[in-house]
Amino acid sequence: MERGLNLKGSDLAYLNLAGVLRAGANLRETDLTGADLSGANLNGATLFGTILNQANLSQATLSGANLSEADLNQANLSEANLCGANLSEATLSEANLSRADLRGADLTGADLGVVSLFGARLSGANLIGGAGMSASCVTTRI
Secondary structure, three states: OOOOOEOOOOEOOOOEOOOOOOOOOEOOOOEOOOOEOOOOEOOOOEOOOOEOOOOEOOOOEOOOOEOOOOEOOOOEOOOOEOOOOEOOOOEOOOOEOOOOEOOOOEOOOOEOOOOEOOOOEOOOOEOOOOEOOOOEOOOOEO
């Protein structure tokens, strides 16, 4: 799919989209429940209000992406690049962010209930107002 593709409001649940979606895509309010987006390049993509429950975003590149108000419950974001991403008001309960790069990310008001941050990079990340944080962060790089 080409850069800047507009899939706003689409139902893409449980599809294997690894290597298919591109940077700058508009996925606003799209249902990506259980979708495989591992290794996807979604730099600068719009994922505002997107449903990503149980989605696989491991090793995905989401630098500068807008994930505000996204539902990332039980999502796998291990080793994902979220540098400068907007995750404000996102729901990340039971998400796996182990070894993710969250430098400069905005998590203002995000629900971080029981999130795994093992080895995550958090330098410059804004965690102010994060609700229900019960993080499993045995080793975190700042």
